[in-house]
Amino acid sequence: MRVSSRQNIMKDLTVKEAMxxxxxxxxxxxxxxxxxxxxxxxxxxxxxITGADQAAVGVVTKTxxxxxYYAGLPLSTPAASIMVGPPLFCHLDDSLDTALDSMRTHKIxxxxxxxxxxxxxxxxxxxxxxxxxxxRYCHQCDKNLRRDTGDSEDLLADRVLLKEVMTPGVFALxxxxxxxxxxxxxxxxxxxxLLITGEDGAPAGVISKTDLILAYQHQTPPEAPAHTVMTxxxxxxxxxxxxxxxxxxMIFADVSRLFVYRESPRNIVGVFSLxxxxxxxxxxxxxxxxxxxxxx
Amino acid sequence: xxxxAREVMDTRYSTLxxxxxxxxxxxxxxxxxxxxxxxxxGMVVTDAAGQLLGMLSMYDxxxxxxxxxxxxxxxxxxxxxxxxxxxxxxxxxxxLVSDIMTTDLTTITPDMHLLRIIDIMIKKHVRRLPxxxxxxxxxxxxxxxxxxxxxxxxxx
Numbered sequence: 001m002r003v004s005s006r007q008n009i010m011k012d013l014t015v016k017e018a019m020x021x022x023x024x025x026x027x028x029x030x031x032x033x034x035x036x037x038x039x040x041x042x043x044x045x046x047x048x049i050t051g052a053d054q055a056a057v058g059v060v061t062k063t064x065x066x067x068x069y070y071a072g073l074p075l076s077t078p079a080a081s082i083m084v085g086p087p088l089f090c091h092l093d094d095s096l097d098t099a100l101d102s103m104r105t106h107k108i109x110x111x112x113x114x115x116x117x118x119x120x121x122x123x124x125x126x127x128x129x130x131x132x133x134x135x136r137y138c139h140q141c142d143k144n145l146r147r148d149t150g151d152s153e154d155l156l157a158d159r160v161l162l163k164e165v166m167t168p169g170v171f172a173l174x175x176x177x178x179x180x181x182x183x184x185x186x187x188x189x190x191x192x193x194l195l196i197t198g199e200d201g202a203p204a205g206v207i208s209k210t211d212l213i214l215a216y217q218h219q220t221p222p223e224a225p226a227h228t229v230m231t232x233x234x235x236x237x238x239x240x241x242x243x244x245x246x247x248x249x250m251i252f253a254d255v256s257r258l259f260v261y262r263e264s265p266r267n268i269v270g271v272f273s274l275x276x277x278x279x280x281x282x283x284x285x286x287x288x289x290x291x292x293x294x295x296x
Numbered sequence: 297x298x299x300x301a302r303e304v305m306d307t308r309y310s311t312l313x314x315x316x317x318x319x320x321x322x323x324x325x326x327x328x329x330x331x332x333x334x335x336x337x338g339m340v341v342t343d344a345a346g347q348l349l350g351m352l353s354m355y356d357x358x359x360x361x362x363x364x365x366x367x368x369x370x371x372x373x374x375x376x377x378x379x380x381x382x383x384x385x386x387x388x389x390x391x392l393v394s395d396i397m398t399t400d401l402t403t404i405t406p407d408m409h410l411l412r413i414i415d416i417m418i419k420k421h422v423r424r425l426p427x428x429x430x431x432x433x434x435x436x437x438x439x440x441x442x443x444x445x446x447x448x449x450x451x452x
Contacts, residue, residue, distance in 0.1 A: 020367075034399060041356060041396045043364040132368040214395060251369045252380050254387060274365070 016092040018133045019123035028080035035079040036213045049083045058085025062209040069216035070183045087112045128274045160243040166260045166270040172197045175227040196230045202266045205230030302406040305427045305435030311342045319389030341397050350397035360388045403428045
């Protein structure tokens with residue numbers, strides 16, 4: 001396996017090394033119901049919409065589907081009517097650095113990959129795809145902290161504490177607040193999931209965008225209270241837990257974010273997402289500029 | 297005599313309901329396997345009137361079970377995996393059949409020639425085709441049954 005010798009590891013890696021090759025796409029005639037089913041089945045946040053000639057014409061995200069639920073659109077509405085397009089592209093041989101710059105500039109979470117302009121889409125690059133790659137390269141890098149300290153056993157992620165990389169603060173709603181309020185909260189704070197607290201103020205559950213689009217598909221009225229669709233398990237880690245334990249927890253629970261508590265699981269103080277995970281090298285190593293890949 | 301779907305289709309097939317949970321669907325798959333004395337890899341989903349709504353296949357279930365961040369798991373040393381499969385199954389069991397079924401189905405009619413059925417199975421990468429007559433489901437053609445027919449006819 002190649003080890004980066006350059007100063008900036010993100011410049012040395014190309015898009016094709018990090019991208020996923022499975023493209024989840026639907027035609028422009030597909031309905032919102034089909035788009036929800038695809039997002040849930042393939043566990044993706046976005047679906048590529050293709051035209052008659054297989055050309056990529058737009059993207060429908062879980063956020064767009066949640067917006068359609070909020071607006072009361074029928075499930076039979078064509079997905080193309082809510083898509084955002086055209087999608088943004090990068091090239092197979094672009095450096096990750098260039099691709100990430102493009103994602104930051106356009107404030108988007110993914111780029112579709114082509115070999116050349118007007119060629120078919122061959123992959124998709126999103127922030128979670130980069131986490132695993134960074135992890136691999138950082139552990140092989142000569143400038144890795146564990147090597148600097150002469151410690152060959154401990155991994156860097158075994159040393160970084162969750163409190164150093166989490167996003168502090170939490171926004172929560174109550175079990176009797178409506179799904180409309182939940183959707184407003186998610187949209188206003190740009191969160192992927194919201195903490196739901198019980199009448200005693202203790203964490204009672206979580207509502208993610210996936211829970212909401214499934215509620216949409218099940219035709220649950222958007223005025224229904226949060227407790228009717230929330231997941232009654234709050235995946236959380238201790239503030240002082242190490243990063244690698246949080247990553248393990250995320251893989252085990254199949255979630256993209258964890259809530260972080262301090263002293264007691266009742267006291268949620270922050271959120272840790274996969275994009276936060278990409279910051280774990282920040283301040284520990286000059287070889288990498290991974291802090292730049294935090295989405296805005 | 298030329299063979300059509302009618303001659304190779306199974307008229308006894310198990311069905312799933314769209315509001316069934318995946319946990320309940322697992323039980324129907326198992327029971328169907330016992331009845332047909334072979335593993336069942338896919339089943340049609342119908343409404344109360346018997347109208348075809350979709351299909352739930354083994355692949356749909358595998359997609360549901362696979363962790364979304366499995367690519368990161370591949371990079372991290374010593375990830376604790378004990379119990380992860382049971383946890384994935386616990387989550388999957390509460391989903392509904394309609395949440396993940398495939399609705400973009402190819403169907404055939406009873407009078408379709410066997411060679412045309414083979415062509416569809418090759419082109420669409422499907423192992424089973426629902427047979428509809430005047431919009432109503434009357435049978436299923438399985439790839440294994442088609443192949444068995446070819447073997448019998450070819451060795452006669």
